[in-house]
Amino acid sequence: MLEIQNLTKIYEDGTLALDDVSFTVEDGEFLVVIGLSGSGKSTLLRCINRLVEPTSGRVIWDGEDITAASQEELRKIRRQIGMIFQQFNLVKRSSVMTNVLSGRLGYVNPWLSLAHQFPREERERAMHNLELVGIAGKAQNRADELSGGQQQRVGIARALMQNPKLMLADEPVASLDPATSHSVLKYIEHLNRDQGVTVLCSLHFLSLARRYGTRIIALKAGQIVFDGLPEEIDDHRFKEIYGEEAVQVEVR
Amino acid sequence: MVDEKDIAEETDPNRSPALASLLSLIVPGAGQLYLGERSRGLSFLGAAVILVGLLTWLDMSLLYIGLLPFWLWNAWDARQQAQGRQPSFVLGFVLIAVVVYAIGWQVTEISVLKLVEGVPRIQPVVASLLKPDVVTRDVEVMEAIHIFESPCSGSPPAVAQPKVDAPYLITEPTCADVDETITVRGGNFPPSRTGELWWENPIGQASRLRARGEFVNFETDAQGQFSQQIAVPDVVPESGQHGPQIHEIKPRVSTPVGSPHASETFWLVVRRVGETIAQALMATTLGILLAVPVSFFSARNLMAVNPVGTAVYYVTRTLLNILRSVEPLIMAIVFVVWVGLGPFAGVLALVAHSIAALGKLYSEAIESIDPGPIEAVSATGANRAQVVVYAVLPQVLPPFVAFSIYRWDINVRMSTILGFVGGGGIGFLLQQWIRLSDYNEAGTAIWAIAIVVTILDYASAQVRERIV
Amino acid sequence: MNFEDKTWLQRGRWLLLIALAAGMYVWSWNAAGMQPSLLIEGAPKARGIIKDLLQPHLFTRPEEIQEAETVIEAPCSGSPPSPAPDEGSSDGPAVQIEPACASAEDPVMVSGFGFRPNTSGRLHWAPAGMQGRLRDEQFTTDAQGAFTVETTVPPLLEQQGGVSGVVAQVEWESGALQPSEPLRTTIEKIIETVFLALMATTLGGIIAVPLSFLGARNIMPRTPAGNAVYGLTRGFFNVMRSIEPIILATIFAIWVGFGPFAGVLALSIVTIASLGKLYSEAAESIQEGPIEAVTATGANRFQVVVYGVVPQIVPPYTAFTIYQWDINVRISTIIGFVGGGGVGFVLRNWINQTRWTWASVAVWAIVIVVWLMDYTSARVREAIV
């Protein structure tokens, strides 16, 4: 269970990105975070694994207070939480294999890893995960030789290496075309349904949120303006979240 | 970087590891070649040949031992390869690098000891360099002259009397041999000041008195008087052979007067810095003007349309490449012989180098233009000139401008040192001052160079941003 | 009305700019001492040099020398000296002078025989009591190995007085071709040049790496101290880059004495400054994303550096380093002008001695090495980035 309690984030320049946000995510949920650009979605997800330090409030994961964890404890927690990024965030000049293996850094011997030495079973696991996302053939290519969709799959494979119990996905499909978007989200859905990984995913398109989410949270100017089931978002709610002028777009 | 496993060729399991390593032990790389690893084998062989050649030529036979680890590693590598493994190249690379750097260390005579030993020599130099001679004040010198005999004759000069209205000096005694200590007393000097003692030998050569390497100074008291013991210096060549001679001792007190103003050095440096910039400007302008036509002759897409054009292309390219490899300083020496010492020779050297460098860059810019717009403009029915103005120029102008500004930067830098070989500019003064050990002045020149180059660099960066 | 005023003003501004530029060029023309006529006046000299530069003195054959000596008295003392008796061999070369005594500037006739036929030689004077010899007329022996030269007695002989020597020397090359002295020296010095550049690049590069982090905006914290360190580092890079290596080498030559070590030190400083700047810029352009991603997996600080930062900076750093080596080789060809070692030292000596065919060897060697470096460094950079 993930509990967010009174989370507030004020950036150094004074931007109030999260304003007293509280909610709870049960194990096994596929929670979608929606909201306009700048509403604080990325900030929220990054506060959970403390890539961004929250200004106040608490994040509690399986009874452990992430916000109070020491650096060492934080690393132990982080390795259980996978993260997928909109810009994939692969090391472009490293091979796909190295990128995937880097997902395992929290587990392996830190000294050996500095010399790029990984145990055989880790390499096999990496290969297995690449097979799972369907790009095993590209293992030795440089990451920047892959297409956007393939790169995102590498990103997922990297996250899978962590055996995550929680997956944070920050607009994982925003730079992808509709068909690829679906295939990527399907992997995430598969993780959620078949492996019981809790998913926190921010999305731009309401249609995608409705299709994949088991629950939706909407942010507006750093505050939660909606928290409920996908079906509950009607036209009125939609206008409330996205503003009067917005029109719904379908992604099929 | 490609993973080596990918390029590993199928190795024949029948090849013998023992034979492979033996071959590599005899000739590095031979085992690998035998196993069909061509690029690996050849690079090992090449490395070994070059290193052995170098060591032999340079007569560093002791370092052959240094090659041993690489030799053994290469044999081991051959064995591993024969057994179907692909050891990483890194270790071999490191073993080679060790030998290369050992050679380099010796060839370039690197010596930390020299660095340490030289510190006392360089310290005063750096101290002076950091104190550029920029402002001075005029000085008023007050001097007295006293006649002294050395060595003593039978009739030494009479003891002088203190003057009433002018600075004076009296010695006790009035004659002495070299290295004997005498007392000098002076008066009527400005009070509470430091003064210098100058000694003029019988042939009129004056020098400041030194004791154990340090200049001898005196301090006047509140009444403007002083008294000091000095040793008679040995200032006459082969003094033992001459009889008694008359020397002059001149105590000197200088008082700064008037307000601080720019020193002579400062104005000299300003003049030469002006000359330097003028050189860079002339060279860059002429270089650009000449490089443009040259670049047409060395652009493949313009020239390689018929055999004659292709020939011209290759000849120009080769000439440009040769010219480009020769540093402007070397060219400057040739031009100094040609047109004589002075800034003009420097300009010519920079022009020659600019043509070569810009010609290449320009022609590459021409070669990389996109034929699309040319087709599009031609398709509208435009004539040749219109095509050039609307489709070619817009494409080549920005890179041309960028390269030209870049060249200007380089020419400014280069023109600061052309004077080292007689090519004019600030470098001439700098080199002279360093040779004469006038480090305050040299420091002025170096600071001027640093400031001017930094400012011009900054300015051209601004222009570049504005334009490109 | 207003509109017209404006165009007038604009036109005026342009005119002003053009006038300014023209003035600047006129001043520059004078200040830079531009005298194109000198190019033509000096052309004959230049032609000779360029001809020599195109004929590098690469190979020689061992030289053989044949010499014969006689004596002359200057001024005449009344009892003219008799030449040293011949060693008895009638087939060896011999030389005679007529008259056997003379005053300064008097015409004399020197004849010789028994030399190698059809070979060029030179007449020398060996003034009494002096080690050196004075060079005089050149001659060529005829088919019988004989020659005759008319010349005048150099005043120096009379000054020295007494009996001076007259030497006829014939030189020719024989035997197999072998590398000439300039070629051997050049090869040695070119090796020194390349190694000088290598050592300086390595030394400078090693120091530049940590410094480049101090000069990278995204790495230095935005605290007053961080800003100060950043500013100082960048300032150091810029000031040092503005000073030509030759100037630094002059100073280091005072420090550690003439030789390649001074060059290594000067070039190292140059390398630190220019690689430091390039490295910092490369470090500034690394992407945050991958670093965040690696951090999010629970990696420790070192792992983040090794997996998130290093792969991003190694390729550009390597490329810049090789580029710098290329530049350093160029610079080390001239650093010897001020005593910094490398081929420049001998090149300048040979030019000062007007041995252009020797200098030519060094120049061509420079051309080849620089071109090779240029080519390989471009290739390697292509492969890496």
Ligand SMILES: Nc1ncnc2c1ncn2[C@@H]1O[C@H](COP(=O)(O)OP(=O)(O)OP(=O)(O)O)[C@@H](O)[C@H]1O
């Ligand atoms: N590093 C930062 N420093 C200062 N302000 C920031 C920073 N990162 C984000 N912000 C601000 O915080 C607010 C929330 O940003 P955030 O990136 O969380 O929005 P988002 O919902 O993810 O938007 P998008 O859909 O465009 O990704 C914005 O106003 C943004 O400008």
Ligand SMILES: [Mg+2]
């Ligand atoms: Mg976002």
